[in-house]
Amino acid sequence: MSAITLPRQDTYLNINYGIRSWLLTTDHKRIAILYLVSITLMFVIGGAAATMMRIELFTPASDLVDAATYNKLFTMHGIVMIFFFLVPSIPAILGNFILPLMLGARDLAFPRINLLSWYIYMLGAGVTLWALIAGGVDTGWTFYTPYSTASPTHVVAATVGVFIAGFSSILTGLNFIVTTHKLRAPGMTWFRLPLFVWSLYATSLILVLATPVLAITLVLVAVERLFHVGIFDPALGGDPLLYQHLFWFYSHPAVYIMVLPAMGVVSEIIPTFAHKGLFGYKVVAISSIAIAVLGFLVWGHHMFVSGMSLHAALMFSAFSYLVAIPSAIKVFNWTSSLYKGSISYDTPMLYALGFIGLFTIGGLTGLYLAALGVNVHVTDTYFIVAHFHYIMVGGSVMGYFGGLHYWWPKMTGRMYPEKWGRAAAIIIFIGFNATFFPQFILGFEGMPRRYAAYPPEFQFLNMLSSLGAVLLGIGYILPALYLIPSLWFGKQAGPNPWDATGLEWKTSSPPPANNFEKIPVVTTGPYHYPGKQDKVG
Amino acid sequence: MAESSLRPMNALGDTHSVETSGAHAAPDLQFENLEQQHATRVFGMWIFLVTELMLFGALFLMYTVYRAFYPAAFAEGSRHLDLALGGINTAVLIVSSLCIALAIHAARTSAKRSQLALWLLAAAVLGIVFMVIKGYEYFLHYQNGEMPVFNWTLTGAGAGHVQLFFWLYFAMTGVHAIHLSIGIALVGIMILRALLGNFKPNAYTPLEMTGLYWHFVDIIWIFLLPLLYLIAR
Amino acid sequence: MSEPIIPTRTLFIVCGALLLLTALTIGAYFMDLGILHTPVALAIAGAKAVLILLFFMHLRYSSGLTRIVLLAGLLWLGILILGTMDDALTRGWVLGTAP
Numbered sequence A: 001m002s003a004i005t006l007p008r009q010d011t012y013l014n015i016n017y018g019i020r021s022w023l024l025t026t027d028h029k030r031i032a033i034l035y036l037v038s039i040t041l042m043f044v045i046g047g048a049a050a051t052m053m054r055i056e057l058f059t060p061a062s063d064l065v066d067a068a069t070y071n072k073l074f075t076m077h078g079i080v081m082i083f084f085f086l087v088p089s090i091p092a093i094l095g096n097f098i099l100p101l102m103l104g105a106r107d108l109a110f111p112r113i114n115l116l117s118w119y120i121y122m123l124g125a126g127v128t129l130w131a132l133i134a135g136g137v138d139t140g141w142t143f144y145t146p147y148s149t150a151s152p153t154h155v156v157a158a159t160v161g162v163f164i165a166g167f168s169s170i171l172t173g174l175n176f177i178v179t180t181h182k183l184r185a186p187g188m189t190w191f192r193l194p195l196f197v198w199s200l201y202a203t204s205l206i207l208v209l210a211t212p213v214l215a216i217t218l219v220l221v222a223v224e225r226l227f228h229v230g231i232f233d234p235a236l237g238g239d240p241l242l243y244q245h246l247f248w249f250y251s252h253p254a255v256y257i258m259v260l261p262a263m264g265v266v267s268e269i270i271p272t273f274a275h276k277g278l279f280g281y282k283v284v285a286i287s288s289i290a291i292a293v294l295g296f297l298v299w300g301h302h303m304f305v306s307g308m309s310l311h312a313a314l315m316f317s318a319f320s321y322l323v324a325i326p327s328a329i330k331v332f333n334w335t336s337s338l339y340k341g342s343i344s345y346d347t348p349m350l351y352a353l354g355f356i357g358l359f360t361i362g363g364l365t366g367l368y369l370a371a372l373g374v375n376v377h378v379t380d381t382y383f384i385v386a387h388f389h390y391i392m393v394g395g396s397v398m399g400y401f402g403g404l405h406y407w408w409p410k411m412t413g414r415m416y417p418e419k420w421g422r423a424a425a426i427i428i429f430i431g432f433n434a435t436f437f438p439q440f441i442l443g444f445e446g447m448p449r450r451y452a453a454y455p456p457e458f459q460f461l462n463m464l465s466s467l468g469a470v471l472l473g474i475g476y477i478l479p480a481l482y483l484i485p486s487l488w489f490g491k492q493a494g495p496n497p498w499d500a501t502g503l504e505w506k507t508s509s510p511p512p513a514n515n516f517e518k519i520p521v522v523t524t525g526p527y528h529y530p531g532k533q534d535k536v537g
Numbered sequence B: 001m002a003e004s005s006l007r008p009m010n011a012l013g014d015t016h017s018v019e020t021s022g023a024h025a026a027p028d029l030q031f032e033n034l035e036q037q038h039a040t041r042v043f044g045m046w047i048f049l050v051t052e053l054m055l056f057g058a059l060f061l062m063y064t065v066y067r068a069f070y071p072a073a074f075a076e077g078s079r080h081l082d083l084a085l086g087g088i089n090t091a092v093l094i095v096s097s098l099c100i101a102l103a104i105h106a107a108r109t110s111a112k113r114s115q116l117a118l119w120l121l122a123a124a125v126l127g128i129v130f131m132v133i134k135g136y137e138y139f140l141h142y143q144n145g146e147m148p149v150f151n152w153t154l155t156g157a158g159a160g161h162v163q164l165f166f167w168l169y170f171a172m173t174g175v176h177a178i179h180l181s182i183g184i185a186l187v188g189i190m191i192l193r194a195l196l197g198n199f200k201p202n203a204y205t206p207l208e209m210t211g212l213y214w215h216f217v218d219i220i221w222i223f224l225l226p227l228l229y230l231i232a233r
Numbered sequence C: 001m002s003e004p005i006i007p008t009r010t011l012f013i014v015c016g017a018l019l020l021l022t023a024l025t026i027g028a029y030f031m032d033l034g035i036l037h038t039p040v041a042l043a044i045a046g047a048k049a050v051l052i053l054l055f056f057m058h059l060r061y062s063s064g065l066t067r068i069v070l071l072a073g074l075l076w077l078g079i080l081i082l083g084t085m086d087d088a089l090t091r092g093w094v095l096g097t098a099p
């Protein structure tokens, strides 16, 4: 690495102080920190709901909470985790911080809109939390009509909260797309962009194109609820399936909103810790876009049993197989990149490897579900629950934690204790599998999801799952216990602690307010390891 | 994407047409020059318009599905709309779009603030005229018992399907009217800024963005006219 | 800013054409076109939209990138409508319950 020594200690953190300097900041790095704090809070709330559910499910009877409360718990868990943690986590925290640095830009294209999107997020979160505290919602995170227009719980407030948060996503996506097109440093061509940028770009496409559809649909559901009559009302001849189409047009691609950024993180971590270029860079880059596009063609696979036409079901089933191809390509390329690399198993790498393994299991069981026949057998069982938790928790959350550890030194200028980091990563991996693998079996044996009570023959596997959840919970608490103290006690990271490539490592840690002393000029591909064969660039 | 993918970054050079004096000569921190700043912001507006397209697109989808299900009820519903008012409103919006285009032309070719402000004012007034006519239509629907929830008197076989038409009618024209109101407010702000002398032949980005938004809202209406008013036969 | 300035004459002509097309579509409504009513009306609306896009929104003079953005938006709208209609129009085939 070129010798970068910055005697000045001007960073984005110490340029000014006080609450105003944070709440009115337009610096993408500070906004990322604002998001980090608020999204972590939402993660804790969503996690608390999950904990209650797993405690309840420890025994067959519904003893801790009654069925109605249980419905509210899983709804709250779903809404908070999906719309307020998984969707924004990597883009709004890590993407916000890193994207301009990776591009060699001084900020995002629209810094004030970036701040606005955080306020919108907070407003949406506030409204949703109010709905959950005021009495909760019991529709599940999908707000299916006609039930959602009849349920006696606080559906309107919850949908309005999600609607508001949707605009936060749209603005973030818009900002990322425009920034990637218009603010790249000199020499930063499209095929020199880091893969994290490619994946954020693909994610942003989905955010911008799919979120408005959900937004307007939720408004109409809220209106219908308010007046007890409306556009999806079967009494008028309204079509509940139409609602489902609109809902899944957003919500299937939303799976990729949650997974693509994590894939991007993994694509950054692997070259760094294998110390060589990523195998098949261009293929991986294009596959992100392919996932974004194909992801829009398969939404109907969530509706096979809801009365959709057989013709459409077969079409959607066929496309669902196609969408697996670009994901499989990525997994293949990551594993190939490890081949003959000199791998160091630091914390981010452990998360990345965990991601690959768990995402593969989640993806393969997804293929299983894409088959129309099997789908009908396991729909609404714990098999589905396990499947999407392997994708979302095993995939996205692993990616998020990997990225957080990977860029923590850049964001804070401090190293965390490596031993603790590795321990937490391993505990999370074991705890995750202990929690969710039994659920595959439960689902196959026919245990339905969304019930507080279950027949006694399912108890052993449920106890296993609940004990795994305890381990998983401990794993998630650990990073807070060592990351926060590292702000004061961690050793200085220096500009490039991992010996990584990429422009974000060419500036000091934490970066100065303007990101770069001088805008860099790019002459090589993103994973250029001199002396090693790399096909990039 | 293809256009800029092969070309190295656009931040270099190209400062020829940039004014070097005046309060607006310096681009924001993240931009190399005013040229890049303008192009970036206008591009951002286009992306925003695509999200708006998808927002209206969901409504157009609902319309398509229900019209395919209940063609007769939709024709019946459409018979309750006043084509004359719809047609006049279309013309009003088209002329307002012309005014916006002329306003931007004025901003780019002359330094006279008054001319720019007058064209903007004309557009805003036409926008308000549209809203008044639309409000009158809503009032008529209310009086005639064609407004679901508030006053709905149609009964008999298929009345539910006709009500679906009216739900869509109010949803589509309502969301459109909200957008137009925002447009009118934006144009109002532009009038103030024009009078304050904020715009120059080489510094008119906010005008351009407002204009794009206004024209987009116009285009939506151009599709609403045939889909809602012209399906009775 | 390097975009060419469209002469006012062109703007007036475009506006005239738009008003003419509006009259045309209303005129067509009163003709006996049978099932062609909606296709004709949509074609005219499409032509008007293209005029506005090309001249008022000066797509004619802007970069290919802007056009791709617009086309992408239309493509996605098409996907949404086609995918849903695939279900809506063929539901009766199997269940015999087409409304």
Ligand SMILES: [Cu+2]
Binding pocket: A251, A252, A255, A298, A299, A301, A302
């Ligand atoms: Cu799906």
